[in-house]
Every structure is written in structure tokens, then in C-alpha cells.
Amino acid sequence: MKNKRIGFLNLGIDVEKIKKLRKYSQDGIEIDYPEFPTRLASLISIMKETECEVEVFDLIIDYWLRGDSQNLEGNMLSSLKDFSPDVVFIYQQDYSLREIKRLALILKRAKHSGINTRWILVCPRLTKKTAHLLLNKLRGKVPSLLYGEIESTFLAIKENLQMKNLKEFSNMIYINNGKIHVNDIQHLTNDMINKMPLPDFKSLKIKRYLKINNHISVAFSRGCRFHCKHCPTAEIYGNMWRNLKIENIRKLLERIKILKTVCSVTDHDPLYNLKWFTEVCMLFKELSIPWICRLRADLVNEKIINNLAISGCRRIVFGADILYDYNPSLARHLGKVITLRTLEKVCYLCRENEVEVSLYLIPEFYPDQKSILEVINRCKPSSIILSPLRNYNIIPEDDPITSGKLDQLIHYIKETNNLEIGICTGLGEGAW
Secondary structure (H helix, E strand, C coil): CCCCEEEEEEEECCHHHHHHHHHHHHCCCEEECCCHHHHHHHHHHHHHCCCCEEEEEEHHHHHHHHCCCCCHHHHHHHHHHHHCCCEEEEEECCCCHHHHHHHHHHHHHHHHCCCCCEEEEEECCCCHHHHHHHHHHCCCCCCEEEECCCHHHHHHHHHCCCCCCHHHCCCEEEEECCEEEECCCCCCCHHHHHHCCCCCHHHHCHHHHCCCCCEEEECCEECCCCCCCCCCHHHHHCCCCEECCHHHHHHHHHHHHCCCCEEEECCCCHHHCHHHHHHHHHHHHHHCCCEEEEECHHHCCHHHHHHHHHHCEEEEEEECCCCCCCCHHHHHHHCCCCCHHHHHHHHHHHHHCCCEEEEEECHHHCCCHHHHHHHHHHHCCCEEEECCCCCCCCCCCCCCCCCCHHHHHHHHHHHHCCCEEEEECCCCCCCC
């Protein structure tokens, strides 16, 4: 159907959290928000293949650039009303109870403003259990919700824009006659992944996002062979590893190269196929694109690190979220048994190959601040990324960032070490 109007509304996270993150950024702390902009740009590309008119309304970026929340939501609703969309996909990344109440209030204001449209909540990092809980909390406000590997659903929506029978769409939870219905999960196949259109960075106005973090994040594969219980990746994307072909990665990287920024590769299990990963490394070298990647310390050897160094990889991020040394029972329970010695060894190999190291830490998994300091002193990273624990199977009452729980730890680290600190915001993890 031609001329259908589709809106993408990025509410993201509440203003108080944005204020805090903006203050961190001004204090020299890097704000790490993984794959959200690239993923949204891909969803836009899928819908634009239908010849629909697509518009993006983004409160995160508007507030970040302005630094002022006055009339922000009112202006957004006014613009949305002028656009008069047939469907609005609400891209949501914060699932705290406070944010859910805010979302419900915005939708109420939209209704009173005369915005008559179909609302579909899009939550790519939610498991089925949490998605069900969230829709129940928003009962009467949002009739349907997409979760998990949502691109497969958007590919189906592209072929059936009327969406009259919601039973036909995978990864969807919806309310009908007062009852919540849960459709089956569908993961992207290799064929689907390689037929997806390239991200539409132009429509998204991607350069605005680069003002938060001068990286563009992508993932070239889906799925993870591991079952770490604190990570929803295996449940959301499945254990079957799927990947973009090298020729399609080349096309994507050529588009990213135009942006003149650093490419952050956030695949969950990139070393599943070493031959493929080596080809990806050489592609970065050929195109002279600076990049960052995330790897598991227990899967890395000197040859892999050497290839990364040759390819122009600037930094490797190793997960030090949970280490066996400090909490062996929890490490075994979570399914991630990595020792400090293993981490220390790969960090040394990186320094020998002149590749920077960053450690990804979940503070709640360490017994105290001294243990975090020991990891830093022994591994000698150039930077750390603090990621407050976010349990994707519950909706948290508060947020570690807005509550100030991180401030004391950041102050402690800064007093004892001269290294860069980043914060993983949860602004939207997912994939490309």
C-alpha cells in the first residue's frame, strides 16, 4: 500500500536519566550505547521499501542536544499530530516502573491531543516473560508489543501493512478481548539476514547520535552458543549462529566509512567461525576503518589478537562482568567461568600487540570496590565500561544511574587510577 505514513517514536529513557548521562559526558565519561541507532536505521529501511512515508521522532536526541526538557514532549506530540501517521512504532529501551508510567502518560496526552493512530511498542531487548509483564502494565494504553529479534516481524509487516490479523506476526504480544495473547518467536534466518536492506542513516540523521558517542555500532552475526544466565542474548537471538556474508559486510562498512567515525562491532559470539572473523578483520584493514570489538577472554589467543592488531582494531573490550576468583558459585551458576589469570594474560597479549584494552564490568557482581581495583591493577586496561546490572526478566523499581549508585564507585576509581571510564547506558542494545 503506497503513501501509508509510519512514525518511529524513540522515547528511550526518561529525562532524569538523560540529565545524569549528559553530566557524566561533560565530566569526560564516555557514554556507551550499543547498537540502537544502526538497528533503528535498519527498521526504517525495511519500511521504506514499501514506499511508505517514514518519520522519526526522537526525544533522547532532542533533549541531549538542547539540554532542556521544557515543552519537549508537547513539541513532539504536535509534530506527530501534523505528520498524522497510520502506525507509530514506539522504540523503547527503559523498562523501569517510572518510565512505564511516563510512557502511559504520554500516550494519554497523545489521545487528548487528537492523535488517532495505531501504537505498537517495540522492545528488542526484552524476553518473552518481561514483555508479557510490560504489556500487562500498559493494559489499555498499548494494544500490542514486539520483542526479541524484531526484524523478522518487520519483514512480515512490510508484506502486510494492514495488520488485521495479529496472530500472523511472530514476536508479538497483543491484547484481544481483554486477554493477552503471545505469538511464537521467530529468529532471522541466514537468508533473511543477508536480504535485509542497508541501514538508512540519512533518514535517521545519524550524525546527531554521534554527538553522544562518536562510534557507530554494528553486529555482523546473530545468536550465541553460550547460556550465561545474566544475559538475555541466547533467549532473544537463539543459540543458532547466523551471519552476514562478507560481501554484504563490505557494503555496510562502505556506508559507515562515509561517516568518518569509529566502527564498534558488538557481535555476541564473533569467534564462533574463526575463518569468517579473520575475513572480517582483513576487510577492516582493506577499507582502513578504525574499529573496536568485544570478545570473550577465554576464547582469545595470540594469533587472533595479532590479526586484530594488523587489521587496525583500536580496542578490544573483554567481559569482566563476573570473574570466578571473586564469586565462584555465582560464576558457575551464571555459566561464565573466566578467571582473573585468563583475563590478565589476554590483556598482556593486547598490550604487546599495541591494542588497547577495555574491561566491561558489572559492579554488582563484585564483593567490594577493592576487588574491582585489583582487576584494574592486574589487567592494566586503558579504560573500563561500567554496566549497572539490568535484569531483563523483571521490571526494576529504580535505575542505578539516576539513583547515584555509580557515583561513589566512579570517584573511587578516579582517585586511584588514571584511566578512561565509560558507562553502558542501556539506551538500546540489540544488533544491527
